[in-house]
Amino acid sequence: MKRLVHAELLKVGTTRLWIGLAIGGAALVAVASFAVLAVAGSAQGIASGLGAITSVADVQKLVWSGAAMSFFAVVLAATMATGEFRYGTIGATYLATPRRADVIASKLLAAIPLGAAFGLVGGALPLAIGLMWFAVKGEALPFGSGVPIAVAEVVLQCAYGAALAVCVGAAIRSQLVAILGLLGWSFVVEPLASALVPDIKPWTPTTGVPGAFGAPDPHVFGHAAAAALMVLYVLGALGIAVYLERRRDV
Amino acid sequence: MSPADAISIRELTKRYGGRLAVDRLSFEVPLGTVTGFLGPNGAGKTTTMRVLLGLASATSGEAHILGGPYERLDAPLRRVGAALEITGFHPGRTAREHLRVVCLQGGLDEGRADAVLSLTGMQDYARSKVRGFSFGMRQRLALAAALLGEPQILVLDEPANGLDPAGVAWLRAFLRRFADGGGAVLISSHILSEVGEVADRVVVIDRGALVTQGSISELTTAAGEAVIVRSPDLERLRPALERAGGSVATEPDGSVAVRNLAIEEVGRVAADEGATLHELRRRTSTLEDAFLALTGEGATPPARPDVPEASP
Numbered sequence: 300m301k302r303l304v305h306a307e308l309l310k311v312g313t314t315r316l317w318i319g320l321a322i323g324g325a326a327l328v329a330v331a332s333f334a335v336l337a338v339a340g341s342a343q344g345i346a347s348g349l350g351a352i353t354s355v356a357d358v359q360k361l362v363w364s365g366a367a368m369s370f371f372a373v374v375l376a377a378t379m380a381t382g383e384f385r386y387g388t389i390g391a392t393y394l395a396t397p398r399r400a401d402v403i404a405s406k407l408l409a410a411i412p413l414g415a416a417f418g419l420v421g422g423a424l425p426l427a428i429g430l431m432w433f434a435v436k437g438e439a440l441p442f443g444s445g446v447p448i449a450v451a452e453v454v455l456q457c458a459y460g461a462a463l464a465v466c467v468g469a470a471i472r473s474q475l476v477a478i479l480g481l482l483g484w485s486f487v488v489e490p491l492a493s494a495l496v497p498d499i500k501p502w503t504p505t506t507g508v509p510g511a512f513g514a515p516d517p518h519v520f521g522h523a524a525a526a527a528l529m530v531l532y533v534l535g536a537l538g539i540a541v542y543l544e545r546r547r548d549v
Numbered sequence: 550m551s552p553a554d555a556i557s558i559r560e561l562t563k564r565y566g567g568r569l570a571v572d573r574l575s576f577e578v579p580l581g582t583v584t585g586f587l588g589p590n591g592a593g594k595t596t597t598m599r600v601l602l603g604l605a606s607a608t609s610g611e612a613h614i615l616g617g618p619y620e621r622l623d624a625p626l627r628r629v630g631a632a633l634e635i636t637g638f639h640p641g642r643t644a645r646e647h648l649r650v651v652c653l654q655g656g657l658d659e660g661r662a663d664a665v666l667s668l669t670g671m672q673d674y675a676r677s678k679v680r681g682f683s684f685g686m687r688q689r690l691a692l693a694a695a696l697l698g699e700p701q702i703l704v705l706d707e708p709a710n711g712l713d714p715a716g717v718a719w720l721r722a723f724l725r726r727f728a729d730g731g732g733a734v735l736i737s738s739h740i741l742s743e744v745g746e747v748a749d750r751v752v753v754i755d756r757g758a759l760v761t762q763g764s765i766s767e768l769t770t771a772a773g774e775a776v777i778v779r780s781p782d783l784e785r786l787r788p789a790l791e792r793a794g795g796s797v798a799t800e801p802d803g804s805v806a807v808r809n810l811a812i813e814e815v816g817r818v819a820a821d822e823g824a825t826l827h828e829l830r831r832r833t834s835t836l837e838d839a840f841l842a843l844t845g846e847g848a849t850p851p852a853r854p855d856v857p858e859a860s861p
Contacts (some may be wrong), residue, residue: 306653313646314639387637390604391694394631395654397603397620548605 303396307379311413316382317375325420328474331364332425335430338486352429355443361425362449368421369460375417376410376461377477380468390549400541403469407462407503407537414461415454416446452512459509459529466536470543481505504532521531555702555733556601561610568749570596572757573610576734577840578750580701582730585748585765586737587840594737594759595634598706601735602631614702626655630695631704633719640680644671644690647679651694665693670719684711690719703727703734709743711755721747745836753840768839775806776815786824793818804828816818 311317327346337346339361340351343423352358383389396402426446433440464481471477485505493500493507499520511525520528556578563571571593588594594724599605601612603619605854614622614629622628623805638647650661666672669689674682682690688711695703703724709717717740724747726736744751751768753760761768775798780786790797795810795818808817812831819826 302653302656306650309646309650313643313650314641316641371821382639386639388639389638390633392654393604394602394629394737395626395651397622397625486784546606549599 300401300405300408301403304408307405307409308413308442308530310388311375311379311409314382316378317413320371320375321420322375324368324417325424326364327371327429328368328421329426331367332361332428332452333432334431335361335364335425352433353441355441355445358426358441359449361429362422362446362453363449365418365421365423365425366456368417369414371455372414372417372457372461373464373481374478375466376414377468377481378474379406379410379413380465381472381474381477384472387476393549394472401468401543403540403544404536406465406469410465411458412462414458418457419450419463421457422450426450427514430461446532455526456509459533460505462533463504466533470536471473498547500529504529508532552805555615556704556735557611557613557616558597558601558802559611559613561597561600561612563593563600563605564608569598570757574754574757574759576611578702578733578760580733581728581731582749583724583734583736583742583747585751585766586735586743586750586753586754587744588737588760590591590739592754594754594756595706597754598631598633598704598735598737602633602704605634624656624701626651626657626697626698628698628700629702629704630698631699632695633704633706634693638679638682638687638690641675641678644678644682644693644759645675645677647690648694649699651697655698657698661697661699663710665696667692668696669736670716673717684717688712689716697796703732703736705734705736707738708736709738709740715819729815736829741835741837741840747794751836765836769833769836776812777804777806777830777832778819778826779804780819780824780826782822782824785822786819789818789822790815791825807830 335349336352339346339349344350349360350357352361371411375434383392392402393399396405426440429440466479467481468474468477471480489506491501493503499507501510508520508525511520511522554577558574558576561571561574562569574593574597576584579734586594588848593780596605597612601619602609603615612618619625619629640763642650645662648665649659651657652659652661655841663672663675666675669692671686671689671693675687679687688708690706695705709720712720721743724736727736729771736744736748745765748765750764752762753768777800778786778790787797787805790805790807793810793814795815796808798806798808800806810818812829813835816826816829817828
C-alpha cells in the first residue's frame with residue numbers, strides 16, 4: 300500500500316494542477332484575510348458581525364476564513380480519481396494493481412495528506428497575514444492556544460473534504476459531474492434539506508458534522524463524536540466507491 | 550489448459566446490454582509462440598483482451614493467464630505486459646514520469662523506466678511531455694510500459710499502428726526473439742502482412758465468435774490456392790474446366806480463378822479446347838486472402854453493367 304500511495308502522490312506531483320489550485324486557493328484566502336482585517340472593527344464590519352480583533356476568539360475567526368481552501372482541496376482530490384478516467388490512465392493503473400479496492404484506498408490515503416497540506420496553507424496564511432497586519436500597525440496579534448487549534452481545524456476540514464471528494468470522484472468517474480455534484484450537494488442539497496428538516500442539519504456530511512470544528516457556535520457533537528462521524532462518512536463513501544468500481548468495466 | 554498454454558480463453562461471452570461483443574470464444578496461446586489475433590473492426594478483439602486483463606468482466610466463460618484470472622496474478626507486471634488502445638497517458642507528464650508511476654504501481658525498480666525507453670528508442674524523449682507525442686511515439690511508450698516488468702507474456706492491441714517502417718521492423722524482430730526465448734505473444738493487428746511475417750499461429754474471430762485458428766500455413770492452405778487464367782476464349786474454356794473437375798470463379802479484373810485443378814491440367818484443358826491464353830499462373834494464398842475469405846470482408850463488388858467487358 301505504501302508504494303501505491305507513493306505512486307498516487309507522484310501522479311499529482313508530475314502534473315501542474317496542484318500548483319494552480321494551491322496558488323488559486325492561497326490567493327483567495329489571502330484576499331479574504333485582507334478583507335476581514337480591513338473591515339474588522341469598522342462600522343461596516345461591525346454591521347456584518349466583524350468586530351475589532353482584540354481576542355484569541357477573534358483571531359480564530361480570521362483563521363477559520365482559511366477553510367475556503369477546502370474547495371481547492373476538494374477539486375484536487377476529485378481530480379485524482381476522475382483524471383484517471385479522463386485521460387485513460389486507469390487502464391495502466393488497473394493492469395499494475397488489479398485489486399481495485401487497493402487503488403481507491405491508496406488514492407484516499409494520498410488525498411488526506413494533500414488535503415491537510417492545503418488546509419495548512421489555508422489556516423496558516425490568514426494567521427501570517429494577521430501577524431504582518433498587526434506588526435505594521437505596531438500592535439501584537441492576540442495569541443493563545445486556541446489559535447493553533449483553529450489552524451488544526453482548518454487542516455482537518457480540508458483533509459476531510461479531500462477524503463470525501465476522492466471517493467466521490469472514484470464512484471462517479473466523470474470529473475465535471477463529480478465536482479459539480481459535490482458543490483451542488485454542499486451548497487444546495489444539504490442547506491435545502493436542513494431548512495426543511497432542521498434536526499438533520501448537524502448530521503449532514505459536508506456542512507453539518509464538519510461544523511463541529513472551525514465554528515464559534517456550540518455543536519450538538521463534541522469534537523470526538525464529530526471526528527468519529529467524519530471517519531464513518533469517509534469509510535461509507537470509500538465502500539460505495541469500491542462497490543461500484545469493482546463491478547465496472549474500463 | 551495445458552501447462553504450456555500462457556493464455557486460455559474458454560467459452561468466453563461478453564454482452565453489453567443487448568449487444569453480443571464476444572460469443573462463446575475459445576482459444577489458447579501457447580508459450581514460445583506469437584499468436585496473431587485477427588478480425589474485422591468490431592469483431593471483439595479488444596473486448597476479449599480487456600476481459601483477459603481484468604479490465605472488463607466476462608458475462609460467462611473464462612479468460613485465464615498462466616492458469617488463472619489476471620486479477621489473481623502475483624506481481625502482474627512481471628508476468629504480463631500489455632499495450633491496449635484504451636490505455637492512455639496524462640498529457641502533462643513526461644515519458645519517464647509515466648513509466649516511473651507504472652513502476653511504482655507495479656512494484657518495479659524505477660531504473661527500468663530508462664531501460665525500456667532505450668529499448669524502444671524513446672530515450673531522447675524521456676523528458677518530453679506526452680502532449681507533444683505523435684501517435685507512433687505514444688505506441689512506443691505503450692510498448693515501453695508493457696516491457697517494464699520483463700514479462701513472460703505480451704498482450705498487444707494493434708501495436709504496429711502509427712509506427713514508422715523502422716519501428717515495425719524492430720517490433721517484428723523483438724517479438725520473434727521474445728517468443729523464441731520462451732515467451733508468449735498475443736497480438737491483434739489490422740496489418741495482416743505484419744502478423745503473417747511474425748506470427749506462428751493466428752486466431753480469427755468475426756462478430757465475437759471464433760472463425761478459425763491454426764498455423765498460418767494451415768490457414769492459407771484452407772483458403773485455397775488458385776490457377777489464374779486470362780483468355781479471350783473463356784466462354785468455351787470455362788465449361789471445359791468445370792467438366793475436368795475445376796471450380797471456376799470470375800475475378801474482379803475479368804480473369805478466372807480455377808481451384809481443384811493443377812496448373813498443368815488447366816494448361817492441357819486449354820490446349821484441348823484450342824483456347825488462346827493471355828495469362829496462366831499459380832496464385833498462392835496469402836494471410837490476407839485467407840482472412841478475407843474467412844470473414845467475408847472485401848467481397849467481390851457487384852459487376853458494374855456500364856463497364857464493358859475487356860475485349861481480347
